[in-house]
Amino acid sequence: MIMREKRRYLLFEVISDGEVAKHGLQNAIWDSIYSLYGDTGASESRLWLVNYDSGIGIGVLRCAHRTVEKVRAALACIYSVDGVRTAIRVIRVSGTLKGAVSSTFYCTRTPPRSISI
Amino acid sequence: MPSFFLFDVHLQSGMSADEMLRAARRFGYAGICIYNEDEAIMPSPDLKLNLNPHIYMGIEIRTDSISELRRKLRRYWSRVPLIAVYGGEEKINMAAVKDHRVDVLTHPCGEKWEGKELKHQIPMLKYAARNGIAIEFDLNPIVKSRRSERVRILRRLHENLKLIRKYRVMPLLTTNTRSIYDLRAPREMIALASLCGMEREEAIKALSEIPAGILTRRWKKGREVEQL
Numbered sequence: 001m002i003m004r005e006k007r008r009y010l011l012f013e014v015i016s017d018g019e020v021a022k023h024g025l026q027n028a029i030w031d032s033i034y035s036l037y038g039d040t041g042a043s044e045s046r047l048w049l050v051n052y053d054s055g056i057g058i059g060v061l062r063c064a065h066r067t068v069e070k071v072r073a074a075l076a077c078i079y080s081v082d083g084v085r086t087a088i089r090v091i092r093v094s095g096t097l098k099g100a101v102s103s104t105f106y107c108t109r110t111p112p113r114s115i116s117i
Numbered sequence: 118m119p120s121f122f123l124f125d126v127h128l129q130s131g132m133s134a135d136e137m138l139r140a141a142r143r144f145g146y147a148g149i150c151i152y153n154e155d156e157a158i159m160p161s162p163d164l165k166l167n168l169n170p171h172i173y174m175g176i177e178i179r180t181d182s183i184s185e186l187r188r189k190l191r192r193y194w195s196r197v198p199l200i201a202v203y204g205g206e207e208k209i210n211m212a213a214v215k216d217h218r219v220d221v222l223t224h225p226c227g228e229k230w231e232g233k234e235l236k237h238q239i240p241m242l243k244y245a246a247r248n249g250i251a252i253e254f255d256l257n258p259i260v261k262s263r264r265s266e267r268v269r270i271l272r273r274l275h276e277n278l279k280l281i282r283k284y285r286v287m288p289l290l291t292t293n294t295r296s297i298y299d300l301r302a303p304r305e306m307i308a309l310a311s312l313c314g315m316e317r318e319e320a321i322k323a324l325s326e327i328p329a330g331i332l333t334r335r336w337k338k339g340r341e342v343e344q345l
Contacts, residue, residue, distance in 0.1 A: 015297065035263055036312070069308045076305035077260050085298040089144060090305065 006065040009050065009100035010093050012075065014057040016086040022052045022059075024082040029061070033074040045071055050097065058091075060100050068093055119321060120147035121303040122328035124175075125201075125223060125253065125291035127152055132296065134172045140297040142171075145304070150332070152177035152201055152223075173332055175199030177223060183212040194218045198332055201253075205232040207241075214244040220331050221289055223253040226277070228293075230258070230270060235277045242284040251327055252286050254278075256301070256309045257293040274313035288315075289331070290323040 014020050026049050033042045045067040052059030063071045075088040094100040123146045126137060134151055141149045148171035176197045178189045186202065186209065193200055199220045202213035205227035213219045222245065226232045235242065245252055254277070258270045281288050290310055292301050301309065303324055310320040 017298070035267070069311060072305055072308035073312055076301050076309050079260055079298065085296070087298045087300055089302050 005046070006095070007046070007062055008065045008068050008093050008095060009097050010061045010063065010068070010071065010075075011091045011100040012059055012061060013089045013091055014052075014059070014081075014086060015089065016057065016081065016084050018084040019054055020057065020081045020084055020086060021054055022049070025049070025052060025054075025059070028078050028081045028086075029074065032077045033071070036074050036077060037070060041070065045074075047071065060097065062097075065095075119325035120329065121145060121324045122148050122150065122332070123291070123294065123300070124150045124199075124221065124289055124328055124331075125152055125177075125255070126150060126294045127154065129295055134174075135169060137294075137297070138169055138172050140300060144300050144302040147171060148173065148332075150175050150199055150328070152199075154179060154203075173198045175201055175220075177201040177203055179203040180209070181206065183208060186212055187216070190216055190218050207233050207238060210238060210241050211244070214241050214248060214250050217248045217250075219248075219250050220334075221251045221253055223291075224255060225252055226273065228255075230273060234273060235280050239280070239284070242280055242286050246284050246286045249287070251289040251331055252281060254281075254288045254290050254310070254315075254323065255293050256290060256306060257299065259309055259312060260292070260301070271313055278314050287327045287330075288319070288323045289327055290320060 014025065029047065029049065030042070033045060033047060044064065046064040048062040050060040050062050061071065072090055075090060078086060078088055080086055092100060123141050126149045128134060128137060128151055138149055150173040152175050154177050174197060176193050178186060178200065180186050180189065190200065200218060201221040201223050202209065202219050204210040204213060204222045204225045210222060210225055213222050225238070226234060254274070259267060262270055290306055292299055292306070294300055306324060307317055307320040311317070
């Protein structure tokens, strides 16, 4: 019997018009997932913010592999963090943390604070 | 992978179409369609200002009167790549879908869902299907609302989706984008659409095949021949 559930690591980018702190982002993600799926849905997702660099606005989120689409929807529902307008974009999904952060996008990233367009 | 298009993009002051396109492309869209709300924004009725081939300049007609709607349709028909009509009122919805020159009916139940539900507008859906007019499926209220309000919106979107399937109307997924912070990537849009019961394939079609068909006027070609 397999006891350990498969996980997925989501590399995401925060696009905001100001700095978004890790604590605020964590609260916003949890609020969003509670609001959309309730307590049982949130617990099934086994969500964990592995890492978030507020300087460049990129982080890694871990979740159960069956709930990736739910987490995507919850992330898409975040439009403000601590009063700062925010959009979250999932860059890639991987089965390992190494796979998620080894993306060339992550390595060559310039600070996206005010979306460098 | 299909090419995704983002419709219902409104430019606010200080943001150029090129900047919005660059942001949208970063999110994974092939092109955007900007809705110009008012004639005042575009001084000339001849809106062939497309600098970038991936930016489509459409027009969104907002009016309370049917005669004005017809006048504006006459004015803009064949001059813009896309004509959208801002719905909400039952009489405007009906007038819009009866006219084959319209491409998209936006906010058929009102932007704040104050209008009649689609289940009370069945003839309108039949006309929309017959004339090849897409009905906008705005996901922005799901993002911006919380708790009981979101429950109500999701329930209405569920019901609307059932009717859209039954009468074979083309749905068009949008997020009523007004700034880069309203942008959502295609896969996120698909995940959001699944909240209101839309299948993955349906959502992909509503983001790629249907918008591409609208821009090439795939469903209008027969009508154009008739007009000539």
